[in-house]
Amino acid sequence: MRRTLAVAVLTAALAAPASAQIAWDGPALISPVTPAGVSVFILDAAGADLGGLATFRHDAGPVGLGYRLSLAEQGGPDGDIAVSVGVDVSGFLSRGVEGSEIDVVWWAGGGIGLGDETLVTIPVGLVLGWSGSGGDVILSPYGGGHVNLEISTLDTNNVDLVGVIDLGLDLVLPSGWMVRFGVTVGDRDSLALGVKLPS
Secondary structure (H helix, E strand, O other), X not given: OHHHHHHHHHHHHHHOOOOOOOOOOOOOXXXXXXXXXXXXXXXXXXXEEEEEEEEEEOOOOOOEEEEEEEEEEEOOOOOOEEEEEEEEXXXXXXXXXXXXXXXXXXXEEEEEEEOOOEEEEEEEEEEEEOOEEEOOEEEEEEXXXXXXXXXXXOOOOOEEEEEEEXXXXXXXXXXXXXXXXXXXXXXXXXXEEEEEOOO
């Protein structure tokens, strides 16, 4: 059974086409406690090897504009660099749903990924999140999803609508540092782990 499952996973991975560009919106990294300022991440993006991601927001929480830039080496023998840039806007849809501590956030944006191919993505999404404390650590898990309008030069079917799931966790440590983690699951799996830089 395990061998059959491993073969199936490996076959699916090998059959998946290399996208040759990185989508700017994966992972989303937007939650009810998104911090202001600069955050930096190690990025594992679909269609590329390990890279880096930087985000910036003027205001804390899902308010106003956010900006991001990511760089990663493309998969393949040439080793060229893929780059993506994007802008998002977000806000609270609901605070304290049904008297709970769960907040609902909406977000949208637009951006472009450039590599061997070009990918323009326009996402719209919802996120649910809450915050709690465990000792001196503040935990803020969140989850949701977004739908992307994608315009790509990768193949002849270059306009597509893609849905993905967004999950993440922000941890505020006793030292004041915030550790941030996010993952997007779907057509363009991606993962980011990083920190919010001190102001």
